[in-house]
Each structure stands twice: as structure tokens, then as C-alpha cells.
Amino acid sequence: MATAIRDVGVWRQTRTLLLKNYLIKCRTKKSSVQEILFPLFFLFWLILVSMMHPNKKYEEVSDIELSPMDKFSLSNVILGYTPVTNITSSIMQRVSTDHLPKVIVTEEYANEKELVAASLSKSSNFVGVVFKDTMSYELRFFPEMIPVSSIYMNSREGCSKTCDAAQYWSLGFTVLQASIDAAIIQLKTNVSVWSELESTKAVIMGEAAVVEIDTFPRGVILIYLVIAFSPFGYFLAIHIVAEKEKKLKEFLKIMGLHDTAFWLSWVLLYASLIFLMSLLMAVIATASSLFPQSSSIVIFLLFFLYGLSSVFFALMLTPLFKKSKHVGVVEFFVTVVFGFVGLLIVLIESFPRSLVWLFSPLCQCAFLIGIAQVMHLEDFNEGALFSNLTEGPYPLIITIIMLALDSVFYVLLAVYLDQVIPGEFGLRRSSLYFLKPSYWSKNKRNYKELSEGNINGNISLNEIVEPVSSEFIGKEAIRISGIQKSYRKKTENVEALRNLSFDIYEGQITALLGHSGTGKSTLMNILCGLCPPSDGFASIYGHRVSEIDEMFEARKMIGICPQSDINFDVLTVEENLSILASIKGIPANNIIQEVQKVLLDLDMQAIKDNQAKKLSGGQKRKLSVGIAVLGNPKILLLDEPTAGMDPCSRHIVWNLLKYRKANRVTVFSTHFMDEADILADRKAVISQGMLKCVGSSIFLKSKWGIGYRLSMYIDRYCATESLSSLVRQHIPAATLLQQNDQQLVYSLPFKDMDKFSGLFSALDIHSNLGVISYGVSMTTLEDVFLKLEVEAEIDQADYSVFTQQPREEETDSKSFDEMEQSLLILSETKASLVSTMSLWKQQVSTIAKFHFLSLKRESKSVRAVLLLLLIFFAVQIFMFFLHHSFKNAVVPIKLVPDLYFLKPGDKPHKYKTSLLLQNSTGEIRVSIPLTLPYCCLSPRKSGLELKQVRKQELIEFQS
Structure with missing residues (x-):
């Protein structure tokens, strides 16, 4: 059937997320200031290092005979x-x-x-x-x-x-x-x-004026320039994984967010930050003693491209982690380790040139190669300029190209890993999804609607499902057939849903009832695409929820209020609503009006300027409901929407849902039976993952209820046996449910309703039995629920994706009450208390035990930290031995011509001279005219002067 689907472009969502990220940056001042100050601090520190260790300049040295x-x-x-x-x-x-x-x-x-x-x-x-x-x-x-x-x-x-x-x-x-x-x-x-x-006799050749290079400050400058940009990647990785950890990313995708907009918003934000920071750092570096002769634009290109690639490297790591506290540490540690790898490549002169570029996919190594080339050009040329980008054994142009390619590679890999690596939330694609034609051709599909016969699965639903009236036939919006969901918990397989089958209709409000852990949240998560079913079939207006592309279309119609509060903590209520309204695709000129309407409907005008993190539990739930109803979505999925609300707020939400019921699909779960009885047209009772019954309140009470209740208030002279005989005389199936000195309660079956008038007349006639007053009430929905739950184990674990976390104020109040009660009990016991040193020892041992138990339960984190420390010490030991081996290296060297002289055609490099280039024979002996000073041929070497009549012959030694 045709549905009204909202659609929104990628660029609009990108602009909205950019605004959101900018506001978060402004509100999280600590991390933002660190991102800005750390690179500048490192830069000024390196300038100070370069000033403290200037290159030694030596004047020309004459020949020494x-x-x-x-x-x-x-x-x-x-x-x-x-x-x-x-x-x-x-x-x-x-x-x-x-x-x-x-x-x-x-x-x-x-x-x-x-x-x-x-x-x-x-x-x-x-x-x-x-x-x-x-x-x-x-x-x-x-x-x-x-x-x-x-x-x-x-x-x-x-x-x-x-x-x-x-x-x-x-x-x-x-x-x-x-x-x-x-x-x-x-x-x-x-x-x-x-x-x-x-x-x-020998002559030590003179030498032209040269500059001696100290490698220690060069190594410090190289490694600290790599670390200088690490805060950007560190905080970016933490931000992204924290949003994933809080389910914000998947929540936004349910709202219709494009993956492209999500990645693009972070890329553009950090590209802007790095652009400004790189420009400032390049100007400072070239205006100081760090790179005084180099072009600011060339240095800016190196800084900017490395900053981009380091940020994209952090993006690539985010799909691999579920905890924000882990990804930041790993990102920084990996940056430092790869930085030391690049430092070794640069410092080891004999490192094979072919292997140098093999490490260029590591942006840290590529950047260090480029900076080392800049330092070389600073020492022996006019600095890094556009005119010499292609010069040297490691041209700067190749470094620039490799950094750009690294950035593209990291971004593509980040997007790919995000699509295929299984996460705690959301659907995942196959590893080769991009090779499938269906991924590139998004053709509309026509689906065959399920009939009532094949929706039933393996069980008969005729007895537990109430048939709908004729006006709802053909309005099946959500169809669930044989849905099963199981989780692997250690060595056992836990079934959260077992062969669940029923329909949810447009124009009705459907309530999901069941005790905690029965699978209500799991079903909600399957319907909104947060987790795939293990088996079975579910569709929303013909779109299969287990297919990513089809679920993306279905999500355009969905508004969701998950069990946990989903919002951006540092944004205000109005900002949260405005940003999510734009992501949902509400026209820009209607956003303010729509936000104000939601604030008015939910009575949130007084808190619209409050940050979400400062709201109470009930106010956060109202904000979550407000986000769900933004844009008047076709489908509302609400998981315990009124939990933690005061009675007034609950009634406001009820009125809002009733008002929006027409031509909409509303599904909510609740533990309040009165809420389900008042609000829902149909109730689906789930117990231990299985469907118990679906229907209206009348159907449930008549099918599973215990009949009517006859309550009689009696005096102390009441003849209980005679009174019970009188009741059973008119209604034989009546049973006594409750008896005390003041009241008798009987259960009367529905089928004997026509006999009630005779019973009431008899009670009025036999007033001498001690009955003061009596009344009849119908079975409540809570009675039905309790009767259904008698058959099931109450303490069944819930393995839903969105497990409910206790709200802060609930936890605080509960903890305070428990503490107060414990103190009262302790005071009543009059137990002897320890004091002074004994008390101090007991407190220390208790706190130590507490921390030990906490670490024991966080074994993964402890192992990760120990592994990082082990790797760190291994790198330090490796660097120590490497430095020691180079420092004390005594390598036998054969005094052969190849050690000192270049072969014909070779370019001068290192300590070799071009002396042999004067001789086409390639021999060691070189004939030169007496008028030509031999010092100019080998200005940095030693020589032997052989006295002869017409010529001088030189043999060069290293000096």
C-alpha cells in the first residue's frame, strides 16, 4: 500500500551533522582546547630544541701536508x-x-x-x-x-x-x-x-666550509612532529566510538541518516581544523629556526596532508572497537609505534631504498620521510621549495602523493570495515557486498503480501489471536511470521524470541506486554533494524527488515523511542529536536514550527534551553518521545515510553499518541497494565519469547480472565458458611478467593452472568447473614497478565540489544534509600565499631578488595593495558639495543676502491668522490695536469702525492 515517505538529501544531513559536531566541540571545551594547544605546544618545543642544538658551521680548512x-x-x-x-x-x-x-x-x-x-x-x-x-x-x-x-x-x-x-x-x-x-x-x-x-708523503686535503649535522635533535624533531597531530585522531576516534557506544549512530540511521553524511560531517569538520592548524604551524615553522629556508606552502602541504591522513587513520580504527576508552589509547599508541618505525627508516642510512616506499602506506612513515627530506634540503640547499620537489633520493613530491593516497585509502577502508564488521547494533553486509550488482542498482521491488494462512507459522493462532474487524482487513502494516532470535552466552544458546507470529495494523495502537526479559525490546530492535532475526520473516509495508537496503527505505517512515534515552548530552532540548528534525527530512521552513509544536504537545517549553544531560529521568523520556514523533512519522516504535514519568506527564503522552493514531501505526511496550488497557486497541502478551495472546482488552479478559469479582463487606456476626452456600446455590462455579474478618471475595465466571440478578436479590433478602454491602467488578488486565505468567518462569534473562540501564536519579535515590536503611539496621544491632588505626586498615583492605574485584571483572581491559605495556617495553628495549649496536659498531672494511671511489656514471653521494669520473679507463690511478690543483677534485678527502717528473697521481683515503 502507498505510504508517505520522507526523504532527505545527503548534503542537507551533512550540514546538519556539521552543526551538531560544531556545537559539541564548543561545549566540550577541554578536548577542543587540547586539540588546538597540543600541536602548538609541540611545535614551540621543537623550535626551542632546534635553537638549543644549532648546526655547527665550519670554515674552510687548508691542505695539511x-x-x-x-x-x-x-x-x-x-x-x-x-x-x-x-x-x-x-x-x-x-x-x-x-x-x-x-x-x-x-x-x-x-x-x-x-x-x-x-x-x-x-x-x-x-x-x-x-x-x-x-x-x-x-x-x-x-x-x-x-x-x-x-x-x-x-x-x-x-x-x-x-x-x-x-x-x-x-x-x-x-x-x-x-x-x-x-x-x-x-x-x-x-x-x-x-x-x-x-x-x-701524504696530504690531508683541505675542505670547503661545511655544516655539521647533529642527529639527536633531528630525531627529536621528527618523532614529535608525528605526535603533534595525534590529538586530532585521538579525540575523533573517541567521539565516534562514544556515539556508537551510546547507540547514537544507529539511532540516527533509524531516523534516515545516510552513512555518507555521517562520515562526511566528521571529515569536513576535522579537515577544516587541520587546515587552519597546519597553516598556522607552517607559518610559525618557516618564520622560526625550524625550517627557515623552506616555502611555507610546501611545509603547509606536508602538515595538512599528514594531519588529514592521521585523522583518517583514526577513522579506520573506529569500526574495530566497541569502547571509546580503548580506541583512544590504541590510536595514540599505534601512532607512536609507527612513528618510531619511520624514525628508524630515516636514521638508518643503509636501509634499502626499495623497502622505504614499502612503508609509505603508513602515513607516519611517509610523513617522516618527507620531513627528513626537508631537513636535508635545509642543510644542503635553499630549503624545501617548489623548484626542488622532485630532487633527491626521496623526492618530496612522492611523499605528498603518498600522503594523499593514504588519506583516500584510510577513508575507503573505514567505510568498508563499518559495513562488514559485526557490531553490537545494526545490520552488516557481506565481505564482498560491493561486488554484487544489487548494491549498485537500487531498483524498487514489489513484494508478495503474506496471507493469513502462511503468517501463522508452525502454530495455530486462531485460539490466541482475536480476529480484527472488517475495516482493518488489508491494513496490515507490520507482518511478523515465525520470528526467532537466539544469542550465544558462553556455552549455552539462549532463545529470546520463539516462533513469534502476528500482524500489526494501521490505525491502531498495539501494546506489547510481558515481564522483564520476555523479549519485547528484542522484537522492537528487530523491527527497527538494530539486530537481525535468527530465523523467520518480518516486513514493514512490504520492506523486509533483514535486508539493509529495504530497511533503509522502511526507516524513512519510522519514529523510534528506544528503551534507553537517546540524545546528545551537551545540546539543549530545542537543539536536539531541531537537529533531528533536519536529519528526518522535515522541510527547513517548517522545522521551527514543528519543534515548537512538539515542545507544546509534551509541555517542555520550560526546559527547552536546558542541556539534555541536566534533565531528570522523566524529562529525558519526554524528550525521547518528542524526537520519535517529530515529523509525524507513519510508524511509531516506543519501548517503555512513559517509564520514569510522573502521572501528569504520562497522561500528556497518552493524549498525544491517541491524537496521532489515525492512519498511523503505533507500537509500544509497557509494564503498566492500566496504560495498556486505556491506550492500546490491541495487546500482544509475550512470555519467555512466545506469543500468549493478541487482542483487545475484552478478548483478553474473556479468554484468559478469572471472571467477575464479587466483593462483600461483612460484620463480625457473619455466617460465612451459610453465605457461601447461598452464593453457590445461584452460581455453582463460584469460588472463594479471599476471606478475612471484614471482607469476602468470590470469583464468578463470565458464562453465569445471567444469574447475577437472582444472586443479588437473594443477598438483599437474606440480610441477616451479616452482609453490610457488596459489589461486582470485572477482571483487570493485570489479573489476566498475572494468570498468564503463572505458567512461565518469572526470572528469565533478557538478551535484548538495548538493555535498560537504571537512570541516574533512580539509582541515586535507590542507593540513598538503601544506605539509609542499612544505617538504621546497623544502629539497631548495636554492633561494636572499630576505630583509629584498625579502622584505617579495614578501610584500606576493603577498598583494595573492591578495586581487585573491579579489575577481575574488567579482565579484557586489564589484558589490553598489559599488552600495550608489553609492546611499549619491547619497542624501548629494541630501540636501546639498536642504538647500542650502532653506537659501538665496529665493522671490518676492506680498503678497496669501491669504498671510496664512484664508478663511471654514478652520482656523487655519501662519502664517495667523483675523482674517477675524470678518467675514462675506470682505474684507480688518475692522471691530471700539474697546473690543476688536486684539492678541487676531492675537496673532502686525503691523498698521496707521488713525486714524478711530469704528472701527479692521487690515491684517496677516507677522512
Whole structure:
């Protein structure tokens, strides 16, 4: 049948949610101030760090000429070698006799192991020679005699004639190497070259003015820039999960909210915040000592894109958590951990370049790579500018692109996870839902209406369901057939609903009755799409509630008042109504009028400017009812709408529901039998998840009632036996229900109603039996309910999705009453009380026990905290050992050309020189004219000057 469906565009809902989020930001000042001040605090702290650790600038250093090699001959040295062969013995003989006569002794060893053992037992002037073959050998010096074999060199500040590189020359390493080389050459060519080699002198090349970089402040700046943007993601994740935890998100979706509007509202809000913050931080960073030479726009792009990606990273985490207190901690911790990963990538120079970009999907790593490149450009160029975005091994343009791609990836992943990960509330899609054609083609479907025959399921409803009058035939708005819902609780399966089947009609008010835990709330949640049924079928005007797309259409007609109060705590009553009216699709020019009408209908004008969190329990229920009736929805689903209200407010709600009954569907649950009797046209009694009966009050009372009640007030001379005989004489089925000194109560069946007049006449005639007065009353609905519940266990657990939480004022009043009563009992017992130190010990032990029990019941939280601490300590230990290993790294380095010289065609980098680029042969020896100063070819290296007639030849050493 045709229904009036409200519809609203995504952009309008987005604007409304933006307003809502903005108001919440303004009202939650603590978190908002932290989001703004934390990044600025970190930025100013980093500026202070950069000012306290400025780069050291060194002026140009001139060439330093060292003495010739023959001035540094080895003396008093024990020279051991292995293996012992004719050739090695011949070589070492020439070294010890012809080249280095001051060597004390030359010792022979069978293998390298014996040589090493001997070196450990001798003095520090022992030098070992290990021949690999006749042309290849290793020199073994004590660490004090040569520089540490590491790629990390001392700063230029301490470099002079005693510089590390010069120690190879001054402490005899070069002398011994040249001596052995001369002996090998003489052995192979029979030509002595030692006289030429020993006159060779060395020159420590001069160096241009340079800037020494301190890595410690750089590491601090890098990691703190990553953390600076973490408050945005931290508070965003908490806000979103808190709304999910309070059921606000699913509640808004029931109101017709589009998922796109929900995500877009948060994205736009935080994008605006990050835009302004990034702009301010970029201006401050470039105007200070942090990035003084860089372009503000380039730095702004880096900050803005990283801020966006970090916020979207937090969005991606929200579908994975159910508790807001967990998601914030995890988001911050993950940010710090990934930040340290990025820091390692940046600081480890030998980290494979191909693996660097493998970590770029982590926005923290990509951002650190970009900031490290900015620092590099600040040190060796004019800073990060648009003109050099593509320069360097890690161009900034790639970082910018990767951060933008990370943002898009995180948003898409957040939306996907929100759709597929099972949550406590709402329906979920299959993991590959986006591949199904039905997801992209939203075609209208025509549904086959259920007939009375197939709505009955597996049970016969003729006896427990009252047939409706002819005017309601064909007006079945909600059809429920064989609905079952079960939950898994530890090892057992609990059935909340069992094969429930009945219809709810348009133009009627239907009440759901049953004790607490009978499944009323579960049925409500199924009808509004908060949880799917385990089995069975339910439809709302032909839309199946178990299908997400169809339920979205049905929700456009629904107004819901859940069992728990759903509102935005920091917004006022009027703001709550206005925002939800806009989300529902009420025309903008009618919102004020509609809100005022609801305030008037529910008598809330006096509290319209009060924040929702400051309302009493009854006032919050009225607000929830007001939200439900906004826009005059076609269907109202109200779960205990008047719970906690005063009698006056209850009557106001009753009148409102009666007024809106025509052409509408109203379903409500209640524990007040008088409310159901007065308000509802049809009552559905549910017990232990099963339908007991459905019908009007007359039908229920006649079907399940205990008849009429005859109450007689008697005097002390009443002949009870005679009076009972008189009653049974006229109505044989009468039973005595209650007897005391003042009253007798009999139950009279409905079928004997025609005999009542005879009984009344007999009572009037036999006035001597002691009857003062009598009266007849019909069975109440509460009597019917109690009779039905006799068959069921009263204490059945309710596993509904929206479990009712005790309201604050109810809890407070109950706790106060219990406390007062306990104190009275304690005072009456006159028990002896402990005092002073004994009392203090008892209080401490009691509080400790209380906290222990609380932690025991929060085992998941405790395990999560312990796991985070364990990971944190593991990262700290890893960082310590990594730093220790780098700090004390002594790596054997072979003095080969590849260590110092670039191959033809290579670009200069690290400590390598472009010296070989002057020679097309690719050999070590390079010929240059005498007129060309060799310092300009290798301005940061050492060299050897070989005196020859027409040319100079250079061999470079690291310095």
C-alpha cells in the first residue's frame, strides 16, 4: 500500500551533522582546547630544541701536508704471519731485513687461529699478516693502532694532523702495507720499488666550509612532529566510538541518516581544523629556526596532508572497537609505534631504498620521510621549495602523493570495515557486498503480501489471536511470521524470541506486554533494524527488515523511542529536536514550527534551553518521545515510553499518541497494565519469547480472565458458611478467593452472568447473614497478565540489544534509600565499631578488595593495558639495543676502491668522490695536469702525492 515517505538529501544531513559536531566541540571545551594547544605546544618545543642544538658551521680548512712515509717506520713490533710457505717466507724476509729492519722479530704460524691466539697473549705491538694468496693479504692490528673500522667518523672539529684517517699513515699501517706490496712487486718483477715508495708523503686535503649535522635533535624533531597531530585522531576516534557506544549512530540511521553524511560531517569538520592548524604551524615553522629556508606552502602541504591522513587513520580504527576508552589509547599508541618505525627508516642510512616506499602506506612513515627530506634540503640547499620537489633520493613530491593516497585509502577502508564488521547494533553486509550488482542498482521491488494462512507459522493462532474487524482487513502494516532470535552466552544458546507470529495494523495502537526479559525490546530492535532475526520473516509495508537496503527505505517512515534515552548530552532540548528534525527530512521552513509544536504537545517549553544531560529521568523520556514523533512519522516504535514519568506527564503522552493514531501505526511496550488497557486497541502478551495472546482488552479478559469479582463487606456476626452456600446455590462455579474478618471475595465466571440478578436479590433478602454491602467488578488486565505468567518462569534473562540501564536519579535515590536503611539496621544491632588505626586498615583492605574485584571483572581491559605495556617495553628495549649496536659498531672494511671511489656514471653521494669520473679507463690511478690543483677534485678527502717528473697521481683515503 502507498505510504508517505520522507526523504532527505545527503548534503542537507551533512550540514546538519556539521552543526551538531560544531556545537559539541564548543561545549566540550577541554578536548577542543587540547586539540588546538597540543600541536602548538609541540611545535614551540621543537623550535626551542632546534635553537638549543644549532648546526655547527665550519670554515674552510687548508691542505695539511704530512711527513714522508720513511719518518713513520715501524719499530719494536712483533710481526707474525701465516701460512708459512716459501713465497710468504720470502716476502716477510724482505720486509724484515730490507724494508723494516727495526722490527724485533718475525714469527711464523701454521694457521690463522694460532696467529690470533698468539696476538691475544702478546703485547699490543703485535701485528699479524694473513696471506690469502701471493697477491692478497690481511693486516691484523690492535684497535689502538688504527682507526675504528666504521662508516661513522669523528666530526670535523677534531680533525687535524692526528685525524683518524691520518693514523693509517702515522701509526705504521701504510708503511707495512707499502713494504709488503714492494716485496710482492719485487718477487714478481725482480724490480725493487721500495726506495720510491718510502719517499712518498701524504696530504690531508683541505675542505670547503661545511655544516655539521647533529642527529639527536633531528630525531627529536621528527618523532614529535608525528605526535603533534595525534590529538586530532585521538579525540575523533573517541567521539565516534562514544556515539556508537551510546547507540547514537544507529539511532540516527533509524531516523534516515545516510552513512555518507555521517562520515562526511566528521571529515569536513576535522579537515577544516587541520587546515587552519597546519597553516598556522607552517607559518610559525618557516618564520622560526625550524625550517627557515623552506616555502611555507610546501611545509603547509606536508602538515595538512599528514594531519588529514592521521585523522583518517583514526577513522579506520573506529569500526574495530566497541569502547571509546580503548580506541583512544590504541590510536595514540599505534601512532607512536609507527612513528618510531619511520624514525628508524630515516636514521638508518643503509636501509634499502626499495623497502622505504614499502612503508609509505603508513602515513607516519611517509610523513617522516618527507620531513627528513626537508631537513636535508635545509642543510644542503635553499630549503624545501617548489623548484626542488622532485630532487633527491626521496623526492618530496612522492611523499605528498603518498600522503594523499593514504588519506583516500584510510577513508575507503573505514567505510568498508563499518559495513562488514559485526557490531553490537545494526545490520552488516557481506565481505564482498560491493561486488554484487544489487548494491549498485537500487531498483524498487514489489513484494508478495503474506496471507493469513502462511503468517501463522508452525502454530495455530486462531485460539490466541482475536480476529480484527472488517475495516482493518488489508491494513496490515507490520507482518511478523515465525520470528526467532537466539544469542550465544558462553556455552549455552539462549532463545529470546520463539516462533513469534502476528500482524500489526494501521490505525491502531498495539501494546506489547510481558515481564522483564520476555523479549519485547528484542522484537522492537528487530523491527527497527538494530539486530537481525535468527530465523523467520518480518516486513514493514512490504520492506523486509533483514535486508539493509529495504530497511533503509522502511526507516524513512519510522519514529523510534528506544528503551534507553537517546540524545546528545551537551545540546539543549530545542537543539536536539531541531537537529533531528533536519536529519528526518522535515522541510527547513517548517522545522521551527514543528519543534515548537512538539515542545507544546509534551509541555517542555520550560526546559527547552536546558542541556539534555541536566534533565531528570522523566524529562529525558519526554524528550525521547518528542524526537520519535517529530515529523509525524507513519510508524511509531516506543519501548517503555512513559517509564520514569510522573502521572501528569504520562497522561500528556497518552493524549498525544491517541491524537496521532489515525492512519498511523503505533507500537509500544509497557509494564503498566492500566496504560495498556486505556491506550492500546490491541495487546500482544509475550512470555519467555512466545506469543500468549493478541487482542483487545475484552478478548483478553474473556479468554484468559478469572471472571467477575464479587466483593462483600461483612460484620463480625457473619455466617460465612451459610453465605457461601447461598452464593453457590445461584452460581455453582463460584469460588472463594479471599476471606478475612471484614471482607469476602468470590470469583464468578463470565458464562453465569445471567444469574447475577437472582444472586443479588437473594443477598438483599437474606440480610441477616451479616452482609453490610457488596459489589461486582470485572477482571483487570493485570489479573489476566498475572494468570498468564503463572505458567512461565518469572526470572528469565533478557538478551535484548538495548538493555535498560537504571537512570541516574533512580539509582541515586535507590542507593540513598538503601544506605539509609542499612544505617538504621546497623544502629539497631548495636554492633561494636572499630576505630583509629584498625579502622584505617579495614578501610584500606576493603577498598583494595573492591578495586581487585573491579579489575577481575574488567579482565579484557586489564589484558589490553598489559599488552600495550608489553609492546611499549619491547619497542624501548629494541630501540636501546639498536642504538647500542650502532653506537659501538665496529665493522671490518676492506680498503678497496669501491669504498671510496664512484664508478663511471654514478652520482656523487655519501662519502664517495667523483675523482674517477675524470678518467675514462675506470682505474684507480688518475692522471691530471700539474697546473690543476688536486684539492678541487676531492675537496673532502686525503691523498698521496707521488713525486714524478711530469704528472701527479692521487690515491684517496677516507677522512
